[in-house]
Amino acid sequence: xxxALRLTSKVEGRLKHHNPKRNSIVSLSCDLASLLQSCNRASxxxxxxxxxxxxxxxxxxxxxxxxxxxxxxxxxxxxxIFENFRDPNLFMFNTMLRAYSISGTPWKAFGVFNxxxxxxxxxxxxxxxxxxxxxxRELAEENGQAIHGLVLRSGHLLFVEVKNALLHYYGVCGxxxxxxxxxxxxxEENDLVTCNTMMAAYxxxxxxxxxxxxxxxxxxCGQGVSETSLLSVLSALxxxxxxxxGESIHGLWIKVGFHSNKNVVTALIDMYAKTGSIESGRRLxxxxxxxxxxxxxxxxxxxxxxxxxxxxxALLKLMKSERVNPNSSTLASLLSACASTGSIKLxxxxxxxxxxxxxxxxxxxxTALIDMxxxxxFLDKAVDIFQRxxxxxxKSWTAMILGYGVHGQSSNAVALMYRxxxxxxxxxxxxxxxxxxxxxxxxxxxxAMECFRRMVERYGLLPKxxxxxxxIDLLGRxxxxxxxxxxxxxLPPIKRDATAWRALLAACRVYGDTELGERVxxxxxxxxxxxxxxxxxLSVIKPGTCYMYMLKYLEHLNNGSMYLECxxxxxxxxxxxxxxxxxxxxxxxxxxxAFAGALHREIANLGYKSVxxxxxxxxxxxxxxxxxxxxxxx
Numbered sequence: 001x002x003x004a005l006r007l008t009s010k011v012e013g014r015l016k017h018h019n020p021k022r023n024s025i026v027s028l029s030c031d032l033a034s035l036l037q038s039c040n041r042a043s044x045x046x047x048x049x050x051x052x053x054x055x056x057x058x059x060x061x062x063x064x065x066x067x068x069x070x071x072x073x074x075x076x077x078x079x080x081i082f083e084n085f086r087d088p089n090l091f092m093f094n095t096m097l098r099a100y101s102i103s104g105t106p107w108k109a110f111g112v113f114n115x116x117x118x119x120x121x122x123x124x125x126x127x128x129x130x131x132x133x134x135x136x137r138e139l140a141e142e143n144g145q146a147i148h149g150l151v152l153r154s155g156h157l158l159f160v161e162v163k164n165a166l167l168h169y170y171g172v173c174g175x176x177x178x179x180x181x182x183x184x185x186x187x188e189e190n191d192l193v194t195c196n197t198m199m200a201a202y203x204x205x206x207x208x209x210x211x212x213x214x215x216x217x218x219x220x221c222g223q224g225v226s227e228t229s230l231l232s233v234l235s236a237l238x239x240x241x242x243x244x245x246g247e248s249i250h251g252l253w254i255k256v257g258f259h260s261n262k263n264v265v266t267a268l269i270d271m272y273a274k275t276g277s278i279e280s281g282r283r284l285x286x287x288x289x290x291x292x293x294x295x296x297x298x299x300x301x302x303x304x305x306x307x308x309x310x311x312x313x314a315l316l317k318l319m320k321s322e323r324v325n326p327n328s329s330t331l332a333s334l335l336s337a338c339a340s341t342g343s344i345k346l347x348x349x350x351x352x353x354x355x356x357x358x359x360x361x362x363x364x365x366x367t368a369l370i371d372m373x374x375x376x377x378f379l380d381k382a383v384d385i386f387q388r389x390x391x392x393x394x395k396s397w398t399a400m401i402l403g404y405g406v407h408g409q410s411s412n413a414v415a416l417m418y419r420x421x422x423x424x425x426x427x428x429x430x431x432x433x434x435x436x437x438x439x440x441x442x443x444x445x446x447x448a449m450e451c452f453r454r455m456v457e458r459y460g461l462l463p464k465x466x467x468x469x470x471x472i473d474l475l476g477r478x479x480x481x482x483x484x485x486x487x488x489x490x491l492p493p494i495k496r497d498a499t500a501w502r503a504l505l506a507a508c509r510v511y512g513d514t515e516l517g518e519r520v521x522x523x524x525x526x527x528x529x530x531x532x533x534x535x536x537x538l539s540v541i542k543p544g545t546c547y548m549y550m551l552k553y554l555e556h557l558n559n560g561s562m563y564l565e566c567x568x569x570x571x572x573x574x575x576x577x578x579x580x581x582x583x584x585x586x587x588x589x590x591x592x593x594a595f596a597g598a599l600h601r602e603i604a605n606l607g608y609k610s611v612x613x614x615x616x617x618x619x620x621x622x623x624x625x626x627x628x629x630x631x632x633x634x
Contacts, residue, residue: 032063036070042077045070049081058084065091072099075108090121097130101137104393105426107460109134110143123150125159132165136172144169160189164197171201179205192223199232208236212245225256227263234267238274246271262288266298273302297329304337309346312337316353326357328365335368339375347372351381361385363393370396374403394428402434410442417451429461436470440477448474465499472500476507481516498527 032048039045049067057063064085071078078099082092093116100109113131116123128151135144148166156162163182170179179201183190190198195218202211215233219225230253237246250268258264265288272281285291285299296319303312312334319326331350338347351369359365366389373382386392386400397420404413417427417435427435432455439448452471455461468491475484484507488500501520508517 032057032066036066039070042071042074046077059086061087061089061092065089065095068092068095072102075099075103075105090116090124090127093121094124094126094130097127097134101130101133106134106137107140110140123154123156125156125162128156128162129165132162132169136169139173141173141175144173160191160194163189164194167194167197167201171197171204174205176201176205176207192218192226192229195223196226196228196232199229199236203232203235203239206239208239211236212240212242225252227258227261230258230264231267234264234271238271241275243272243275243277246275246277262290262292262295266295269295269298269302273306278302278306278308291324293324293327293330296324297327297333300330301333304333307337307341309334309337309341309343313346313349326359328359328362328368331359332364332368335372339368339372342376344376347376361389362391363389363396366392367396367399370399370403374399374406379403379407379409392425394425394431397425398428398431398434401431401438405434405438405441408441410438410444410447413438414444414447414451427455427459429455429464429467432461433464433466433470436467436474440470440474443474443478445474445478469499469503473503473507476504477510479507479511481507481511481513485516485520498524501527 032052036045036048039048045067052058052060052063052067064081068078068081071081072095078096082088082096085092093112096112097109097116100106100112109131113127116127121127128147131147132144134140135147144166151157151162151166157166166182167179170176170182179198183194183198195214199211199214202208202214211232215229215236218229230249233249234246237249246268249271253259253264253268265284268284269281272278272284281302282299285295288295296315300312300315300319303309303315316326316330316334319330331354335347335350337343338350351372354361354365354369361369366385369385370382373379373385382400382403386396389396397416401413401416401420404410404416413435417431420427420431432451435451436448439445439451448471452463452467455467456463468487472484472487475481475487481504484504488504491500501523505517505520505524508514508520
């Protein structure tokens with residue numbers, strides 16, 4: 001605050017000791033512009049703003065433009081300045097577009113862009129670039145394509161920056177066909193930055209082979225290599241698990257003089273880990289002289305993802321001994337690995353480490369702890385962490401909602417989503433998926449439908465296959481099979497995949513709907529997307545069908561060429577212990593059967609409802625044994 005006062009006093013001093021020629025709005029505006037460049041805190045900017053109002057500069061376009069540009073990190077404050085200015089110019093509009101495009105509310109840029117067009121301004125390349133960035137962050141496909149049309153009509157595609165923004169947008173949205181077409185339209189205009197953007201688009205579309213091909217073409221044509229090029233190609237080689245190619249790029253990295261670039265070192269370690277050569281990555285890590293926290297985090301993360309938790313913990317201790325302070329990301333990767341592997345002991349150790357180091361429970365670390373405790377069965381600890389978190393983001397709320405869902409507390413999951421909205425957070429697709437999944441497991445049809453409606457109507461989110469799958473699974477669990485079938489058939493073809501039909505087939509198993517089950521199975525056959533579990537599910541609905549459908553599945557895998565081997569397979573199946581659901585006299589081994597029986601009795605004691613109605617085809621003397629064996633097979 002003292003610094004801000006000192007800065008403002010400079011301007012006040014100029015007013016007191018002015019000379020008449022310089023005492024004008026223009027000179028004062030220039031003084032304020034240089035002053036705003038020195039401000040690095042919101043309180044300082046607010047003080048300058050107050051000075052402007054006091055001296056009648058709140059209506060000066062130049063001064064307000066500079067004030068707005070200095071305030072983009074606080075979009076709410078910037079919006080108040082923008083909305084109170086009577087006649088904003090193009091620079092002010094572009095500043096607000098940029099502010100929203102980098103904020104947590106990128107969708108607000110669309111309203112500003114529409115307002116800009118309504119005022120008949122002649123748009124420039126910055127208007128398009130910032131709005132396309134917002135489209136990419138929001139995955140707003142319709143808006144992005146509309147802006148592409150405006151770019152074509154206005155001739156702004158000649159600006160390479162606009163073309164790169166379009167390529168980035170299409171890559172993020174998975175529209176690689178549009179990106180490829182745009183890239184090939186004017187190949188002579190494609191510079192190194194454009195090629196790097198296209199490589200990133202290929203990586204977004206899970207086409208690392210195309211990214212690698214483009215890199216090789218660029219090197220062959222003498223286009224040169226940049227840091228971004230190396231980062232993309234190393235990522236591609238890691239996805240392709242091409243260790244020889246990675247070693248070749250490692251050599252090129254040294255040759256072109258990037259050996260001291262820590263970003264490329266990090267990418268090399270990542271590539272070696274993905275290609276199964278984590279030891280090579282560790283050697284490179286040990287050879288690097290100056291190691292910052294990002295590099296330490298990278299190496300620890302690779303150990304965590306490889307399941308080498310002991311090595312990761314040892315590296316964390318070495319990090320502390322070398323006086324490098326771990327941050328949230330350091331612990332988050334290890335906690336995530338503990339959650340995935342069920343390493344409760346190490347998870348508790350890391351939780352204690354956080355307490356001993358007095359680490360701040362920010363959004364990254366808090367979310368990782370919530371996820372670890374919830375998946376490890378300690379919901380109360382997850383709730384405690386959530387309540388103690390000093391800052392939350394959408395991922396934090398989603399992790400807690402998911403935790404409630406995993407522990408069967410569906411009503412708490414739904415209530416938390418409403419509380420999330422009340423506190424000003426905007427749920428995303430993953431949040432709604434967590435809520436719908438919780439509703440599905442809790443049989444909460446009304447709540448699920450309301451959440452689904454809010455997702456589409458209030459937030460404009462396009463449902464994915466997984467969202468529809470939860471609704472279908474919920475309807476199926478409640479025996480509303482016809483309604484589930486109707487929902488699938490009303491889906492767009494691109495959403496109507498095997499996952500939805502398979503959820504319905506599982507529901508047919510539970511409720512013994514033989515006719516619908518066979519019809520669903522025929523649909524799966526026609527989709528050329530069969531799976532061995534389909535025949536297992538159908539065999540419960542219609543006894544005696546497991547062998548036939550397993551035989552057909554194996555025959556389908558090899559276009560009929562394994563028919564004789566399938567006959568031999570029939571003999572082997574008689575000895576398999578895991579096919580107790582069929583009418584083929586398969587059973588579990590005695591120990592497993594005894595364990596299943598004890599587990600079945602324990603479940604009954606806990607008050608769970610029986611699903612014995614799905615065994616209506618069985619003779620009475622077989623129902624008990626088969627009931628014990630259906631659980632694990634499901």
